[in-house]
Every structure is written in structure tokens, then in C-alpha cells.
Amino acid sequence: DILAPLLLIEEAGLAGCQVHATPPALGGGLIRTGGGTVGGPAPAALEICAAHRIPVAESPLSMELTTPTGAALLANLAVVADRFPAMTPIRTGYGAGTRPNGAGANILRVVECEMSGLVEERIVLLETNLDDISGEVVAHALGRLLEEGAIDVFVTPAIGKKNRPVQVISVITDRERYARLLNVLMEETGTLGVRVREEPRLVADRRRETVEVAVGGRTFPVRVKTSEACGRVIAVKPEYEDMRQIARELGITLREVAREVERGLPSPGRGGEQE
Template sequence: MFALLFDPSAGAAGDMIMASLLDLGADEKRVRKAVESVGCTLEVSRQEKGHISATRAQVISDRRYHSLEEAVSILKSSSLQEKALKKALAALDILAEAESRVHDVPKSRAHFHEVGALDALADIAGSCEAASSLKADRILSRPISVGGGYVQSAHGLLPVPGPAALEILRAHNIPWMGGPVDDELLTPTGAALLAALVDEFVPRFPLIQAERVGYGAGKKDLATPNLLRALKARIVSPTRGAGMDHQKDRVVQLETNVDDVTGEVLGHLIEELMQAGALDVSVIPAVMKKGRSGNVIRAISSHEDMSKLAGMIVRETGSLGVRVFPSLHRFVAEREERTVDLNLAGVTYSVAIKISRMDGSLVNVKAEYEDCRRIAKEAGVPLRMVIKKAEELGWRAADK
């Protein structure tokens, strides 16, 4: 499995993330085009920080955007490809949500302080395009060092991390620590990008074989090298026959019984739980006490998301309690995402497929439902035909 790994031991900012990915070999033409398409220019150079040679990515702009709606419009009109655009919009939404909570105003009216500068939007666009061009199966990060001391902001003199960055760390359960210097090391843009791009924050990197190391230089000169280190690596699996311990993790199971909740509410709950981080959700018909019909709601969750998801179940259903079955072992197949080109009546469509392997052997191929549904509607053909053809292409691609 090919992974990108961030090591933000000296914090993170938007320009540092983009620079570290460029140093790893991201497609500079695509990144430059993305930055220019939001109205900025990009200067890429080499710098030394603490005697380490690094890439410096500097966005040039003197314009600002004034609202979330305007920023979304700029991104949607940019050159960002589909996956990169989705991540960029997610990072922007994370920023808006943080500002709205800090100021207690609707997200649509959030004031974007320093992130309102167009160069911050270009950092988001460039970083997301860079990450997309590297085609990682998974993106991991170690905990973020945020610095220390105080920072002068639009709110006055405040302790590090600043309000917006701290809100992003809180809302997305991102692990962080103070130090290693008394200075602001994590910007709101950096926090939002890591929240949007990273699949998992880990206390230490897994067993890997590093293929390349990239360094992104920050603006400041600090007592410690102001660098964001990124790695392109293969996550090492044991040899076949050595067991499947590398594919096992620990999860909790949340469960409650309900007998007075409508199907519409249950459907809405499933969507909300999945968006909030549930690993799986199911609703099972059951016969309750006194012969009443009802349902068992069951959700699989990481330990970190357990309390949040249990609270959502109680709020949405009115349940008086949620049972927790802790420390369940879960064997997990290795997962990979690819794209196949499906030709229908002379028109070519791109379909995302998910490939599952266990101990190196191909287990399953599944076409992305939303892609297939969109194509079926556009081409005027049955959905089941689109799914079948896409998965046939997927099986052939997975065997190569």
C-alpha cells in the first residue's frame, strides 16, 4: 500500500504543506495551474533551514475574498480536478465552521481574518492538487506540534494555538502538543488542510519502507528548523503465511433498541452517523417486549468517536441509553482506490472502484455507487448494467 506521511514536528501551514508535497514529486505543472486558476502566482525555490535543503512555495497575491460563497465559487471555477476540488472545498468548509463557532455566527457569515487572503485559498488549492497528483492510497500524520507562547491576532494577544486552529483541532479530534518553541507553528489553513487530507493521525508511523522524503520550508526562522517533513512510503505487510495481525484493529460496537422511530428518521440517522465517522451502521428489524415491532440500531466506531456517536443516537431517536461493547477485534482487508474508464455508446465515463485484498490476494471489487448512478442517469441506461460493466473493468484492472 502506497502512503503519504506527514511529520508536523515543527507545525504546519498551507504553504509548507504544498511545498513538502512538491518536494516529494507532486506534479508542479498541475499545482501551478491550480494556484493560477484562483487568481494568484506561485514562486517555487530552494531554501535551507537548519542546514537542510527544502522547497519553498510562495503564493503571490494582494487580493482577498469576503465570504464563504465567494470562496466556494472561486474554487469551483478553478482548474482543480474532481478529487482535489472535493478536498479543497472540505478544507474551506472546515475553516468556515471554525470561524463561525469562534464568533458564534452562521457559517455563511463567518469572517475569515487572515485566511480571507486569496493566497490562503491558493495554498488550499495547490496543496489539494499536489496531494491528488501523488495518488496515495492513504495519508497519515503524526501529532501536530503547535508551538507555544502568545500570538498577536485580530482578537488581540492570545495563547497558542489561536482560536480558529484550536477549534479545528477540537472538532476533528486531531492530536497535538505544545512546543518545541514559543511561537505560533500551526495556522488555521494548515490545520484545515490536515483535517481534510489526512485519513488517520497516528502516535507513530507504522512499519514502512520510505521511497522519498520531502521538506517544505516555512516563512519563519526559528530556533528549530521551520520545516514540514513528508514521506512517500510503502506500508510493509508481513510475508504471506505469517498471519493477519497487520490487518487487525480495535473498535467498539454501539447498540440500542427502539420501537417508536420512523423509517425516515432511521435513514437520516444512518447518514448522519456515517458522516460523523462511524465505520459501519446497520438497522435490524426486531420483535420487542410485549410483541411490539422495533429495530436494533448498531454502529461500529473507533474508540475516539464513541461518545460523539452515542450522543447522536440518543438525540436523534430519543433512546434512553446506548450499549457499548468495547475492544472488539476487527480484521481489515487492505483497500485501494482506482479509476476505470467505462465506454457507453461512444462516451467515456470515469468510475471510481474500491479494491479489497487480504494477505495480498484479491478479495473483492466494488464500483462507487454515486458514480454509477450519475452515469446511468446521464447515459439513460439501467444502473445495474453500469455497475456490472464497471466492476468487470475493475476486476481486470486489479489483476494487473
Template sequence: MNTNLHFDCLSGISGDMTLGALIDLGVDPDLIRTGLASLNVAELKLHVDDVKKCGFRATYIRVEHPEQKAHRHLHHIEAMIEAADAISEGAKTLARRIFQCIGEAEAKVHGCSLQKVHFHEVGAVDSIADIVGTSIAIDALGIDSVTSSAIPTGTGSITIDHGRVAVPAPATAEILTGVPLAYCEIESELTTPTGAAIIKTLASSFGPPPPMTPHRVGYGAGTRDLPGQANVLRVTLGERHDAAADPGKVESDRVTLLETNIDDATAEQLADVSQRLLTAGALDVWQTPCVMKKGRLASVLSVLCGGSKAAIMQNILFQHTSTIGIRRQILDRTKLSRRAVEVETAHGPAKGKVVTLPDGTERFSLEDDEAKRLATASGKSTSLIQNEAVENWNRQQKS
């Protein structure tokens, strides 16, 4: 059975909402309290209460502690986590990954090294408790995968230690690069840096819930009341049924497709921009012949890339083609799990890849550049080289 945890972030996500939802799901709050106590933060108390948001019950988390003004560095927080003897190694590892995610975003936003990043709001005791508490809860649930809806950030502006900033805050915006965002007009900070880092670290994909049988549902409450909707985070724990439930066989992710019609470029120019796009990190680039509205022959230039690369690809298209408009789509993609291998051949070692099919069997193929290299060196055809490499790999698996 593959146990999946799905986050419904209609009203955004924060650290306290996440911890509240996981406790509401059934995680023992005393397990969280014991782990947090081992952080050796004086007089830290975790309060768990039932509240109502727009008429719906949810669990509200409040961390009580003496006021502290200290700005912590990443190594201070990691030392606190490492010294906590009542927290499992799995929970410690997850907490460090979440703080690493925040630290890398803060370093980029402030233009400094990771070692010199000051954790302001996120370095406060309540945020540390939210992240560590969430890590303890996730580890206790023993889940196999995490999925999430798209993330709304809210609009407007907020005041942080560095002054007035637009929503999402700079660190939140940086953390959420590559994560699908949901449209939302609510003037409030719906997603905090802590919440963004938690969901980016945990979730393997974003979109509707995967095919699954729900077993338990939990609700975590935010502090504010929102107009027209309950300020709650819902988490659903259940058994996942789709092929992607086995991460060793079929995987899923989300990619961006950019397309533009070009009717005034030579074949050489299209080849040049295609190579530039691939060099810059495009997953794939292709051309499709088409006829435009005035009967002119043209090509549809298509670029597939990760969400974080979309702006780079767009700039290349605008700079190196005559296009004045680019279409964009966000696509869910299913792909076979793959790994790089090296196979021995009669002409020396060669690089290839192995993919795992849904039934668990494996398939090898030689990289095209390697086939061309060995064909040139041996005087044989690339197809013959490919066949020899496949036979050698199959033979090596049986030996």
C-alpha cells in the same frame, strides 16, 4: 519474508526506553553515536549500560550534554536534522514525522499554530537524541512492519514547564487519540510525549503480537523503579506469517463499535440520525430489529467508527435519539487493500474502487452513487450499468 517489530509496552514507553531496546536488539550503538554527532550539538555523549530492573537485565540509555535552556521551534529541530550528514534520508524522514506528530499535538493543546509551537521538554537535547537515535536504529533494522501492545499511561500527576498536570500529560493524551490504552493503576508517568509519538508514528496496529517467528528480543530500561514490575520495554524482531504481512493485499486496523437499543423512534428519525452519523465520519451505520425485555419491538442502532471519532458519534446518539446508554466495543478489523479509480463508460467517466484479494488478483466495483447517476442519465438499470463498468475496466486492464 516480512520482518515485523513488535513492542510490548507493559510498563509504558519513552524515548530512552525505545532506543535502549533497539540497541539491546542488536543495533550498533556507534552507528547511533555517529549520527547524533552530525547534529552538531556540542559535547553530546551517548552512554549505553546494562542494568537490572526487578532482577531482569536491560539496556539503559543516558544522554550527556551541557545544560541548555533554549526552547526550540519545529523548524529549528528540522534544520538540525536536515544538516546532519551522517544520517540516512530514511532516518531523517522518520525523525521529522515523529516531531511533526508531537508538534501537531502541542499546537492543539496550546491553541497556536504549528510554526509557533515551543518544544519544551521534547525540545531538550536528550529527547532530540532519543528520537533521532530511534529513527537511525529503525532505519538500520530494515523492518517491513511495526505492531504494538495497547499503551498504559499511568495515573496521578506530574510537574512540567506549565505546572502541575494529570497523567497522561496534555500533549501525551492528544498524541494517543485513536490509540488503544491499557488499564494501569501505577501512579507514575509511564508513557511520555516522546514515547507516545514514536509508537503512534511507527505502529500500524495495536493488540497482541501477530503470528510471527521471533528471531531477536531486546529490552530497554526506564529510569524509575516501579512497584511490582520491571520498568522495561520489550521489542521482538521476527518473521510475520499472517496474511496482513503483505500491506498491498490485506490490512488490519482497530475500530470502535457503538450500539444502542431504541424502541420509540420512527423510521424517518432513525434514517436522519444515521445520515448525521455518516456525515460526521462514521465508517458504517446499520439497524437490526430486536425484541426488548418487555416484549416491545425495537431497533439496535450500530455505529462503526475510528477510535478518535467515538466521542463525536456518542454525542450525536445522545442528542438525536432518546437513548440513555450506549455500549462500546473495540474491535480488530481485517480489510482488503483498496484504491479509487475512474473508468471510462459509454455514458462518460465514472468513479469506482479496486480491491486487491489475498491471492493478488484485483476486483473492480462501481460506486453506488455513480451507478445511479449513469442509470438516470441513460435510462438503463443500475445493475446493467454496474456490469458494463466492470467489463470496461477488465477490458482496459488487458489493453
């Protein structure tokens, strides 16, 4: 049950490729376990999905549809989401089960695809309007949200009810952190409500590495983020905090450090290696 799927992936030449899957239907009815018969879904499969925050789907079928082994394979091999990223189908394959379900074909479909140079990921956007709060409280709230793991936080001026000026705080996060960040946002600002939206976004493929750069006759480690799209490097950005530390240590300006660091980095537009 475990080795066969891995062998199929390897023999198809897909080892190392991203695997995307729709939320699995766990099933219902009565399921036989080592401890006796229990109501579905299978406790072990449900526990694995809960431990790995795998979204699940409903099904009217009164039978086990996702086994613990199947849930474990999804947890370790696949990105499970409601929507697939943009892709072009190349090959399709089907596997048929022998157990009748009384509702339709018992099959599993696999599609090999080519993906664009951009990567689709799911984000959660938290937003709230504030019209009776000081700038000091807003600044502190933004700092707390970033400390708690927000991907990004920003403030937008707007006009609210009764034509009063308001500040819209927007927090970009993921499924794992949004509940905690929502609590932080409400505690720090006193807002009575927060809008929550899950959205897809397309981003360049990014990699981070630490490189050694020479500045002022000395060598320093600097973290660098390289972004690629369609096989080409489109941005190379050194970490600001590392450059600031170098500037303080050498007693020179940040602009001088940035010029020296950027001389030793690859220029955007140069072709990147295919992964």
C-alpha cells in the same frame, strides 16, 4: 533519540512495515522539566498522547517511563492498541536501560512478525433498542449517523421487554468518532441508553483508486475499491455513486453501466502484488 530508532528500523529491513505497540506507561513521581519540578507524568508526553489519542497504561513506579520523544515516536510510527493482531513471531530483540527502577528488568522488547493476509482493526459498536419510535424518525437518524462519519449503520428487528417488538439500531464507528455519534443517536431517537463495545475485526486489505472506463463511447472516471487477502484479489467493486451518475448522464440503465465498467476491471482471484 530520534534518528537512532529510525536507523535501527531501516538497518533491520523493516522500513515501511506496520509497527504495533501496547499502550505506554507514562510513569509518575516527580519529574524535572525546563520550568521546574512537576508531578508525573511528563506534561509534554501526556500532551502528545492526548493530541494523537494514544491510549496509556498505569504503572506503580514513581519515575518517568515515557519521555516526550518516546511518545512522539509512537505517535508517528506505531499503531497503539491493547491487543496485537494475529501474527507469527520471526525474530526478537531486547534493549536494556541503565536506570534502576526497583521493580524488575528495565528492558524494551521488539518482535518481528509475519502477519496473515487479513488486517485486524479496532471498531466501536453502539447499540440501542427502540420500541416507541416511528419509521420516519429511524430513517432520519440513520442518515444523520452516516453523514456524521459512521462506518456502517443497520437496524435489526427483535423482541424486547414484555414481548414487544423493538428495533435495534447498531452503529459501527471508531474511537475518534464514537462520542459524537453517541450524542447524535440519543438526540435523534430519544433513547435513554446506548450500549458501547470495542471489538476487533479482521478485514481484507483494501486500496482505493480512480480508473478511467469507457461507457457508451465516452470515458468516465470511476472510483474502485480492490480487496486482497493472502496476496490474492478477492473483490473489485466500482463506486455505486459514480456509476449512477454515468447512467443519468447517458440516459441508460445502471445495469448497462455496471456491465461496461466491470469489463475493464481485474477479476477477483488474480494474484495481487506483495506490499
